[in-house]
Amino acid sequence: MKDIRIGYGFDLHRLKEGRRLILGGVDISFEKGLDGHSDADALLHAITDAMLGALALGDIGKHFPDTDPLYKDVDSRVLLRAANTLITEKGYFVGNIDATIVAERPKMNPHIPEMVKRISEDLSIEPSRISIKATTSEKIGAMGREEGISATASILLFSKY
Numbered sequence: 005m006k007d008i009r010i011g012y013g014f015d016l017h018r019l020k021e022g023r024r025l026i027l028g029g030v031d032i033s034f035e036k037g038l039d040g041h042s043d044a045d046a047l048l049h050a051i052t053d054a055m056l057g058a059l060a061l062g063d064i065g066k067h068f069p070d071t072d073p074l075y076k077d078v079d080s081r082v083l084l085r086a087a088n089t090l091i092t093e094k095g096y097f098v099g100n101i102d103a104t105i106v107a108e109r110p111k112m113n114p115h116i117p118e119m120v121k122r123i124s125e126d127l128s129i130e131p132s133r134i135s136i137k138a139t140t141s142e143k144i145g146a147m148g149r150e151e152g153i154s155a156t157a158s159i160l161l162f163s164k165y
């Protein structure tokens with residue numbers, strides 16, 4: 005019987021000087037970047053977590069532990085592709101993704117088409133199946149004070165058979 009699975013992911017990384025800002029696989033020019041063991045791409049981490057969550061396979065930390073030197077400064081697109089391989093092996097594929105980035109600055113909108121393009125390449129799905137949105141936090145709370153950037157993602161997976 006064909007199966008449909010929903011997945012949800014959330015991630016947050018702290019903004020820090022001297023780090024590159026990478027979101028959705030795109031290197032964004034900004035005065036600070038996201039801190040983490042990997043490249044700290046909060047958007048790709050939220051999407052990867054949603055993919056794993058949809059099949060109850062645990063989370064990104066279980067599959068790619070930040071205690072493993074293998075994942076030091078790793079390009080999160082590698083993790084996204086690995087998660088895609090995992091769900092493919094289980095007989096599923098991504099139907100669509102709807103994600104939101106919460107960042108006070110910089111402006112995300114100019115970079116969203118390139119993020120969509122890269123994610124569609126990594127998952128081998130049409131760009132029209134990928135929605136990435138961005139909002140500020142209205143200067144309220146940690147995101148509003150530019151202490152970090154967070155992202156959420158919902159995903160649908162379909163079984164092949």
Ligand code: MG
Binds near residue numbers: 040045
């Ligand atoms: Mg993360």
